Amino acid sequence: MKEAIVDFETNYDKEVSVVDLGTPNYVRLSNAYVVGVMVDGEARCGEIKEMAEFCGNLAKDPTVKPVAANSNFDQAWWESLFEPFKPDWHCLLDHSAFHQFPRNLAGLAGVVLGEKVDKSLRDDMKGKRYEDLPKEEQVQLQEYCLNDVVKEAECLSRLAPMSAFEERVAAHTRMISRRGVAINLDLVESDKTKLEAMRFDAFKKIPWHADEKPLSYNALVKYCNARNIPVPKSLAKTDEECADLMTDNAELSEVVGQMRRFRRANAMIKKIATLRERTTPEGILPLEILYCAAPHTRRWSSKGFNIQNLDKEPLITRAAVSEGQEDETVWTRSWIVPRPGKIFLIRDYSQVEPRVLNWLAGNDELLEAMRLGYSYYEAYARIARDWKGAPGTIKAEYGKQKYTLLKNECLGLGYGMGADKFVNYAAQNGNEISFEAAKAVVDGFRAGNTKVTKFWRRLDGLIVTAARDKSRHLALDMPSGDLLQYFNIRTNSRGYEGFVTKNDFGQQSRQPRLWGGTLAENVTQRAARDILANAVVNLEAAGIAVAFHCHDEVICEVDIDNKEDAAAEADRILKTPPEWAEGLPLGVEGDFAEAYTK
8 A cells, every 4th residue: 555645734723723623613714725745755735725636546546544743633624625535644753752752853854864844934924824925935835835744754654663553542532522512502501600690709809900910929918928928939739838827817818819710710611611522513522632642651641632631520610608508510521421312421431540459560479469359449459468358348447547548558658659748648548647657657668568669679770770871771571562751761860861862952851850750650650551552443333432531531421322242341341451461460440421520
């Protein structure tokens, strides 16, 4: 099968931009003026009308596979103008991300070609229209587009192939982004009204609202100084100093609380504006889920309206003022709904990371206990605490506080967390513990989990070896058969550091504290992601539509009339590990829902 490299040039300005509108609405409201195509080593480029016959004939050839840098973008333009291709599109930047190379053409060309790709001409076209340009500038734009398809073809030729499985995962990720999810627009509008009322109420309760901006830190300083109230350096909810000051001073607590209410309402109103702008006239929100967004763990992330980062709990916009009343709330997740005749089947992997960590470390005793019906926490307690209870009884036997601390220990210490961090981790998860007690827990965990600590040390040794090697490159063979890589490993003041994207030395790529615990975390997260990816493509192959997925959670859209059969099949698929993870006990939990919930 031969490849056709495709690249469109399109109009954009401040009002009409793919960044704001998403691809379908952008294609509907903008226009493409030039398309470049390279096939069989021949590149050509021209205005849409000039290329129409050639492109139409090309699409009819079943032996031609279309390729584009960002294939969902170019596929949408192609199918709005020409006959669709029969083979599936291939995405060059997904291919690049598979190898832990940059997710942009300029960065990819730098890695595989050692060249720079100048994108300034495209940037300069913002707010301009191709048809209004002088002929010589139009020619320059066509040459620019032609150069892009040539460079994309060169990059593709230099890249080693993706694995067949990851090709399926990438294609599925792009497909669910195109398919999108349904939005309850009536609820969104109703919630917007609640949020506007919350914002106005908070605004009026901020003492300086008539004279200063409501979120002015300087205004807060003046207010506090005039009343001899200590001023917090940060208003973040996670700031301990601010929390302490608010606890000690009711007046400060009220003012900061109203500022936070105003900010939160304002942010959610902006989120609604983003949602409305990107939702199609049919009420569908196309998604922008990125394949291999975290290059080393290959976990996904979401752009635009970030469906993977919605509120875990409803926001109280107006508290009940009398007995019998209910709080007035807004929950962003409830805006996402199934299509007519469908219902959501939401399933979440149970403690998948610690299960995978112990499988990687070879802790067969713990895994066998789970196969016998013990939960992960019970299996851990049997080994680390010599607990002798029956399956399903530990929560009642331990009581809430002791059981919560056990969960904190099970989930928090597998990647080398120390006592000081465990104090904060436990507090965030409902338990107050002293440093001395935390140290005892940490020491006990490490003494009782020698297979896990040996796993850390083994990975530590690989880091040291890689740092001493001339390449400074660490490539770990994952159980799935693919690689997890770190580049430019070197010493720093804390030990070792490395980078997860080749030739990218920015903060998002940098791993500033690289040691066995970090590596254990990354390897575990990658294997857990691979297990989820395997389930996702198998669910879709079985006819169970995956609306989207979030961390260790899968949100499926199934027929209401066949929901129980679909749930049984989904559970079978989710609990069946890939061939390379034979023996790993997996558990899932969840329910049906008429909107996205947690």
